[in-house]
Amino acid sequence: MKQLTALPENxxxxxxxxxPGRLAPRLVEMGFxxxxxxxxxxxxxxxxxxxxxLGASSVALRVNEAELVLVEEVKxxxx
Amino acid sequence: xxxxxxxxxxxxxxxxxxxxxxxGLRQHVGNYPGITLDKKWGECFLGDNEQVEILDLPGVYSVxxxxxDERVVMDILSNPQHIDFPDAIVxxxxxxxxxxxLLLFTQVHDLGxxxxxxxxxxxxxxxxxxxxxxxxxxxxxxxxxxVTVNARTGEGVDRLKRSLxxxxxxxxxxxxxxxxxIEIKEDPIAQRNDAEVRFEAIRKLLIGVVRRTDQPAHSSxxxxxxxxxxxxxxxxxxxxxxxxxxxxxxxxAAIPMDLIDGWFLQLSIWAQAHxxxxxxxxxxxxxxxxxxxxxxxxxxxxxxxxxxxxILEESGYMARVVFLMDRLVRPFGLxxxxxxxxxxSVACAIPGVMATRTINTFKDRIVTIMVAPLMSCSARxxxxxxxxxxxxxxxxxxxxxxxxxxxxxxxxxxxxFSALAVAGVxxxxxxxxxxxxxxxxxxxYRWPRWKELGINLxxxxxxxxxxxxxxxxxxxxxxxxxxxxxxxxxxxxxxxxAMLSASPEExxxxxxxxxxxxxxxxxxxxxxxxxxxxxxxxxxxxISLITSFAARxxxxxxxxxxxxxxxxxxxxxxxxxxxxxxxxxETGEPVYTLASGMSLMVFYVYxxxxxxxxxxxxxxxKSWKWPIIQLVYMGVLAYVAAFITxxxxx
Numbered sequence: 223m224k225q226l227t228a229l230p231e232n233x234x235x236x237x238x239x240x241x242p243g244r245l246a247p248r249l250v251e252m253g254f255x256x257x258x259x260x261x262x263x264x265x266x267x268x269x270x271x272x273x274x275x276l277g278a279s280s281v282a283l284r285v286n287e288a289e290l291v292l293v294e295e296v297k298x299x300x301x
Numbered sequence: 302x303x304x305x306x307x308x309x310x311x312x313x314x315x316x317x318x319x320x321x322x323x324x325g326l327r328q329h330v331g332n333y334p335g336i337t338l339d340k341k342w343g344e345c346f347l348g349d350n351e352q353v354e355i356l357d358l359p360g361v362y363s364v365x366x367x368x369x370d371e372r373v374v375m376d377i378l379s380n381p382q383h384i385d386f387p388d389a390i391v392x393x394x395x396x397x398x399x400x401x402x403l404l405l406f407t408q409v410h411d412l413g414x415x416x417x418x419x420x421x422x423x424x425x426x427x428x429x430x431x432x433x434x435x436x437x438x439x440x441x442x443x444x445x446x447x448v449t450v451n452a453r454t455g456e457g458v459d460r461l462k463r464s465l466x467x468x469x470x471x472x473x474x475x476x477x478x479x480x481x482x483i484e485i486k487e488d489p490i491a492q493r494n495d496a497e498v499r500f501e502a503i504r505k506l507l508i509g510v511v512r513r514t515d516q517p518a519h520s521s522x523x524x525x526x527x528x529x530x531x532x533x534x535x536x537x538x539x540x541x542x543x544x545x546x547x548x549x550x551x552x553x554a555a556i557p558m559d560l561i562d563g564w565f566l567q568l569s570i571w572a573q574a575h576x577x578x579x580x581x582x583x584x585x586x587x588x589x590x591x592x593x594x595x596x597x598x599x600x601x602x603x604x605x606x607x608x609x610x611x612i613l614e615e616s617g618y619m620a621r622v623v624f625l626m627d628r629l630v631r632p633f634g635l636x637x638x639x640x641x642x643x644x645x646s647v648a649c650a651i652p653g654v655m656a657t658r659t660i661n662t663f664k665d666r667i668v669t670i671m672v673a674p675l676m677s678c679s680a681r682x683x684x685x686x687x688x689x690x691x692x693x694x695x696x697x698x699x700x701x702x703x704x705x706x707x708x709x710x711x712x713x714x715x716x717x718f719s720a721l722a723v724a725g726v727x728x729x730x731x732x733x734x735x736x737x738x739x740x741x742x743x744x745x746y747r748w749p750r751w752k753e754l755g756i757n758l759x760x761x762x763x764x765x766x767x768x769x770x771x772x773x774x775x776x777x778x779x780x781x782x783x784x785x786x787x788x789x790x791x792x793x794x795x796x797x798x799a800m801l802s803a804s805p806e807e808x809x810x811x812x813x814x815x816x817x818x819x820x821x822x823x824x825x826x827x828x829x830x831x832x833x834x835x836x837x838x839x840x841x842x843x844i845s846l847i848t849s850f851a852a853r854x855x856x857x858x859x860x861x862x863x864x865x866x867x868x869x870x871x872x873x874x875x876x877x878x879x880x881x882x883x884x885x886x887e888t889g890e891p892v893y894t895l896a897s898g899m900s901l902m903v904f905y906v907y908x909x910x911x912x913x914x915x916x917x918x919x920x921x922x923k924s925w926k927w928p929i930i931q932l933v934y935m936g937v938l939a940y941v942a943a944f945i946t947x948x949x950x951x
Contacts, residue, residue, distance in 0.1 A: 240493075244736055247493040251362040252740055253401045255500045263523075267532045270628030271637075273743055278398035280743040282624045287738055 226260065226283075226291040227272070234261045235293035245287060252281055254291050303344075304353045305385065306465060309374070309409065310393030311402050312360035313744040315421040315452025319393060320357045321756050322455045323462075328756075330764055337663070337923050338370040339764075340385075347462045356385055362401070364408045364482055365492045368735060369663050378412055379483045389415040389468045391461075396433055396449075397425040399511060403442075403503045404496060407477035410443060417468045418445050419461060421452045425745075434510050441506040443475055453750055477502050522617075522745045529618065535625050542618075543644055546609045550602060550648040551679070557601040565594030584778070587785065592777035595852065596770040599651055599913060600762055606645055606652040607761045608754060613641070614659065615749035620741055627739055633721045634728025636665035637739065643669065643720065646676035647713075650914045651769075654921055655761060664733045668724050670921060671931055674914050675720035675907065677713045680853040684905050685709055687857055691880055692898030708902075715906050719938075765917065772916035780822075780851050780912075787820040795819045810865035817862050822847050836904065836940070837897030837947040839885070846904075853910045896950035900943040907939035 229235050237258050240246045253276045254260070263273040263280060271282045283291075308323075310316040320328075324343025331340045341357040358374055366372040377385045392409055394402040409416055418439075426433060439447045448464050450457035478498045485491040528534050569586045576582040613619045619641065627637030635643075638660040646653030653673045660666040689705050696704045786792075795815035800808055817823050826844030833843050845859040864883075866875040883892040909915065909932045918928040 242490070242493075244489070245738055245740070247365065247489045247496065248362070248367045248738075248740055250493050250496045250500075251365075251367075251401075251404060252742070255497050264526070264530055266530070266624055266628055268628045271624050271739055271741075273526075273530070273624060276401075278400065282620065282627075282739060282741045282743055284627065284739045287740055 223292050223294055226262070226274070226288045226293050227285055229262055229293060229295065231262045231264065234259055234296045236260075236296055237291060238294050239292040241290040241292065243290065245290060249287070249290060252276075253279065254281075259296065260291070260293065304351075304388040305356060306345075306353050307356045307358050307377070307385075307387035307390045308393060309358045309390060309405065310360060310419075311362055311395060311398075311405060313742055314360070314393045314395040314402065315450075316360060316393040317357065318452040318750070318753055319391075319419065319421070319450060319458070319461075320355060321753060322452070322458045323355050326756065326759065328760065330760065332923060333373050336370050336373060337666075337921065338373060340373075345462070347466050351466060353465065356387060361405065363405060363492070363496065364412070365486065365489075368661055369733070370661070375482075375486055378409070378414065379486060387414060389417065389465070391417050391419055391465070393419045393421060393452075396420040396423040397429065397431070399433070399507060400500065400503055403507075404499055406442065406445075407499050407503065408482050410445070411474065411476040411478065412482055413474050415468050416445055417461075417464055418442065418447045420447060420449045423449050424451060430514050432512050432514055434512065438507075438510045441510065453747075520745075525746050526621070526743075529621050530624055535621070539622055539625060542613075546606070546645075547648060549609070550605050554601040554605050554648075558598050561594065561598045561601070565590055565597070568594075583785070584782075588778040588781040589774070591781070592774040593770075595777050595913070596766060596773050599649065600766065602649050603652045603655070603765055604758055604762060606648065606656070607758055610641065610645070610652075610656055611754045611757045612749045615747065615753065617744040617746045619659070620743045623739070623741055624743065630721075633724040634665070634668050635721075635724050636660055636662065636669070636737070637741075639665060639669040639724075643673060643676055646673040646678060649678050649680070650674040650676065650911065651765070651917050654914065654917050655765065657921065662733075662735055662737055664728070664731050664735060665737060667731050667733075667922065667927065668727050670918055670927065671727055671934075672720040672724045674909055674911065674931070674935065675716050675723060677716040677906070678853075678911075680911065681712075681905055683854040684849075684856050685712055685902060687860075687877075688898045688902050691877060691893055692895050712902055712906055715903070719907065723934075723938075764920070768920045769913065769916040772919060773913050776912040776916070777851055780848065783821040783825075784817060784823075784848055785820060787816075787824060791819040792816055807865065810862075813862050814865040817844065817859070835947070836943045837894070837900045837951065839883075839892050841883075842892075842901065846908075846910075849910045850912055852913065853905060856905075856910075894951075896947050899950055900947035903946045904939045904943040907935055907942055909935035 223238055226235070237254055237256055237260060239256070240249050240254055259277055261275045263275045265272050269285060271284050272288050274281050274283060274288070308316055308320055320341070320343065323345040328341060328343040331342075333340050338359060343355050344352055345355050346352050358377070359371060361371050361374055364375055364378060366375055377383050380386060390409055392406045394406060406416075406418060420433070420435070423433070435447050435449070439445055446464050446468065448457060448461045450461055478495050480491060480495050485495060529538060569590045572586040572590060573582065576585065613622070622640060623637030625637070626640040630637065630639055639657070642653045642656040645656050650673045653676070654670050657666050657669045657673070660669060689708050693705055693708050698704055698707060792815070795818065796812050799811035799815040823844055825847060827840045829843045830840040833846070838846070841860070841863045844863060845856045848859040849856040860880070861876050864876060864879045866879055880893050881891070884890060885892055915928045915932060918931060919925060922928070
């Protein structure tokens, strides 16, 4: 289990948990719920936002928000 | 009573396009009490004999509010007594992202309001080799009617209208989640768990509904993104886009603006000539007509800027700008979405402030609005040009930098850095209880639709002209009256004195000068001289400072009137010569020196000398509080900065 920010770019992972807090409901509603597959598409320079691929949509998160998403890498899937 | 139908859906589903297809230009904009969000509704004819009212609810991912403005959705849908409570609700669902979009559907469904589901973007599915079994989906969603609509072309809208005729009573609701949305509307933890339960249910019910029949076409969005959000090319392209927009605003807007100025001048002259002489004619010809002209003259800039902003927004590029810029402006309490409004303010703060509408955290939006007028707008240019030519020697620095240009550049830089610094300070003071966050969908790239752009433009212009325009006309009439009238005996006496010493051709100009000097504003200008003397200004500048609340460039015209000379200082140097000769009566020192001129320019960097911006800020924040705070803080900043400048240079 690791934070989404620690995931290498373009590597698929499964969401295990969203850290509880004020933003948790919004993240879940945007599709970051348990079991969904995510990967980092690209990172903005200077530690800026991350663009996350959720399969059917892409969402930009700041590092602070991305750290709330805990994931587990899915082996053998790369694109 | 016409039936009320609400449109709801996730952002980027084509909900607004659908609203435009249904209502065309029969749209209205109003207020919800207590929030800044505009209420949008419109009329739609379903058939020959039924007209319904369509309410466009804000784009949301859930019925539970995640910001102050989103609260309106739950307020309306949970309360059948609410005046906007709909008889039926149309849920717009992006067929290429059913999982996430259906969350909102299941919530609305469980609220028990008769519903109809509109599938948009089904063409995307076909391209990606995905088919949706609509009959099965309808069955699994409790028998809801499903209509496929292409929100871009309008294909399917007629089918939707026919289905709306039939949508009616809900018989029995089998909820998707054991918790009713209203029970948990104040409990975010329960809302989150509820969302997980609903997503689980959605995943199950979609089995067999969504079928992949083909390999997806390679996504062009990813390919475009590899350039547009590139760490080098991305920024360069954004810079180029900005430069292009400015070129258009400066070059293109100037033409209709000059025409409009000319027309209203003609209209004033015509009214003056054809109406019976008297106070009423003066009010119309000198107060009302120029006041309305002062509103209309902004329309080309607003239209051109929003034309481009709509393209950026509709195409999906704006989200990429936010992605690239967010980190750079965050230290100043701004949001990636603040960048385009602030850059727009370099042309004019009015469209800039209006463009902050896309910033969905209230605090970030307020901070952006508050600092937008510090960006050097085009109305400051005439003031700067006059003063620079007057007090800055035309020299070259290190052989090739033109000193005039350098000072002008410095004033722009001062405005920009002040805007960032003030934003950094203000983010500590604006308390909203909402956390600042960025969770922003990056939509797929799409071609903008021209009809869509047209409707957006008309709406922006309408909001500006009606809502802000009324305040602008009112203030400009007051300013005109204060500058044209004064204690009767004073004006008459001064006019007579002016006539005595003048040749006939000078008489009119001298009379105008005498009137302004002895008007209420003139008297006020005299009265504030002790206050502005430490900044290096005399009462004549005081008068011009007051009159230029109408608009910054009025400063030049007022100076010309006071000194009874022509206004065009670039071709006609009389005003400049006159200003150079001006001396303090007590000391005989020149009034316009490097110190007082720089002080005046610094004053114009900071002061909120623009009633139109004032009116637009009131319109956009839906309160008098923010424009007044802005007026005061910018005024104090202007005074202090001008004081320091003068005292350092004198």
